[in-house]
Amino acid sequence: xxxxxxxxxxxxxxxxxxxxxxxxxxxxxxxxxxxxxxxxxxxxxxxxxxxxxxxxxxxxxxxxxxxxxxxxxxxxxxxxxxxxxxxxxxxxxxxxxxxxxxxxxxxxxxxxxxxxxxxxxxxxxxxxxxxxxxxxxxxxxxxxxxxxxxxxxxxxxxxxxxxxxxxxxxxxxxxxxxxxxxxxxxxxxxxxxxxxxxxxxxxxxxxxxxxxxxxxxxxxxxxxxxxxxxxxxxxxxxxxxxxxxxxxxxxx
Numbered sequence: 508x509x510x511x512x513x514x515x516x517x518x519x520x521x522x523x524x525x526x527x528x529x530x531x532x533x534x535x536x537x538x539x540x541x542x543x544x545x546x547x548x549x550x551x552x553x554x555x556x557x558x559x560x561x562x563x564x565x566x567x568x569x570x571x572x573x574x575x576x577x578x579x580x581x582x583x584x585x586x587x588x589x590x591x592x593x594x595x596x597x598x599x600x601x602x603x604x605x606x607x608x609x610x611x612x613x614x615x616x617x618x619x620x621x622x623x624x625x626x627x628x629x630x631x632x633x634x635x636x637x638x639x640x641x642x643x644x645x646x647x648x649x650x651x652x653x654x655x656x657x658x659x660x661x662x663x664x665x666x667x668x669x670x671x672x673x674x675x676x677x678x679x680x681x682x683x684x685x686x687x688x689x690x691x692x693x694x695x696x697x698x699x700x701x702x703x704x705x706x707x708x709x710x711x712x713x714x715x716x717x718x719x720x721x722x723x724x725x726x727x728x729x730x731x732x733x734x735x736x737x738x739x740x741x742x743x744x745x746x747x748x749x750x751x752x753x754x755x756x757x758x759x
Contacts, residue, residue, distance in 0.1 A: 533575075533576060533579040533580075535547050535572055535576075536568075536572055538568075539569075539572060540565075542558075543565065543568075543569045543572070546558050546569060546573075547569075547572060547573065547576055550573055550576060550577070550637075550672075550674055551576060551580070553672055554672070555667075555672055555673040555674070555675075556673075556674055556675075557643070557673075557675045557676070558676050559676065559677060559678050559679070560678065561678060561680075561681075562678070562681065566641075566676050566677075566678075567596070567597070569676070570586075570597060570639070570641060570676060573639065573674060574586060574639075577637055577639075582636045582637050583634050583635055583636045583637070584635065584636060584637035584638070584639060585599070585600075585605055585631075585635050585637075585638055585639065586598065586599030586600075586639045586641075587599050587600055587601060587602040587604075587605050587638065587639060587640050587641070588600075588601060588602065588640065588641040588642050589601065589602060589640070589641070589642045589643065589644075589645040589646050589677075590642065590645060593641055593642040593645075594641075596641075597641050599639070599641070602638075602640055602646070602654075605631065605638075606622075606632070606654060606657065607621065607622045607625065607628040607631075608621075608622075608650075608653065608654070608657070611649075611650040611653060612693065613698060614693070614694065614695060614696055614697055614698040615653050615656050615657065615695060615696065616696065616697070617698065618653060618657060619657060619660055619661070622657065622661060623661070629661060632657075632658070632661045632662060632669075633661065633662055635671065636671070636672060637671070637672045637673075637674060638668075638671050638672070638673055638674070639674045639675075640673065640674070640675045640676075641675075641676050641677065642676075642677045642682060643675040643676060643677040643753060644677040644678060644679040644681065644682050644683060644684070644752070644753070645677070645682050645683070645684050645685075646684060646753050647684040647685075647686075647687075647750075647751070647753070648684075648750030648751055648752060648753055648755055648756045649695060649750070651753040651756050651758055651759065652695070652756050652757070652758050653695065654668065654758075655667060655668050655756075655758035657669075658670075658671055667758060668758075679752060679754070683751070683752070684751060684752065684753075686751060692727070694729040694742070694743060694745055695745065695747060696729070696743050696745040697729060697742070697743040697745070699729045699732070699740070699742045699743065700732075701729070701730055701731070701732040701740070701742060702727045702728065702729060702730070703727065703728050703730045704725055704726070704727055705726055705727070705728050705746075707723055707726060710726040710728070710746055711746055712726060712746055712747075712748065715748070724748040724749050724750065724755075725748070725749045726746055726747070726748055726749070727746065727747060727748075727749060728742075728744065728745070728746045729742035729743050729744055729745045729746075730742045730744075
């Protein structure tokens with residue numbers, strides 16, 4: 508199987524004596540609309556694409572056509588989703604399982620070390636050419652950013668997600684990500700828990716243009732913690748904006 512194995516879709520087992528004949532020219536399903544054909548052309552040309560729509564408009568049908576196209580192109584791909592139930596619907600696995608990040612709450616450095624200790628996990632990251640993610644709306648902004656950083660480090664490529672072609676779908680009006688309580692947030696870089704909200708004029712981050720009437724996002728800084736006995740636990744000073752949706756991140 509090219510998907511659902513957790514191996515990036517690059518390992519194919521064929522039955523002995525059975526040879527499947529594939530057409531030389533791939534044609535989309537006649538039921539595809541012009542918009543769906545446009546998405547398929549973007550995928551065929553190797554571009555990352557996001558398609559959305561309300562319930563019942565054909566996102567799952569288009570996802571099946573994309574799978575059929577990638578199989579014809581013989582590109583190593585992996586079908587994933589953000590939850591186990593959604594992964595079962597598309598015959599795939601969760602993006603957490605594919606990437607090896609687990610819940611993804613640890614700092615990027617911890618996640619990177621964990622993945623690099625597994626040769627099989629590193630091979631999955633480096634051999635996958637196309638990553639398909641369904642229900643992208645349920646991925647939080649922090650996890651989406653971590654996956655971008657991990658892709659660059661593990662694949663040794665400075666392009667977004669290390670050069671992975673992303674095909675993502677979902678509806679941000681249906682399923683938002685589950686927000687974490689502010690007191691449970693940890694620094695994305697070092698995992699320190701003492702995060703302080705700082706005024707925008709004191710932040711080192713550049714000013715962000717927003718639409719009229721839309722306030723700026725809060726900025727958190729990883730600061731030192733002083734215990735009652737005088738012991739000081741140093742923070743790394745890392746700053747980032749509090750996001751909720753994946754499309755609000757720089758990685759998007």
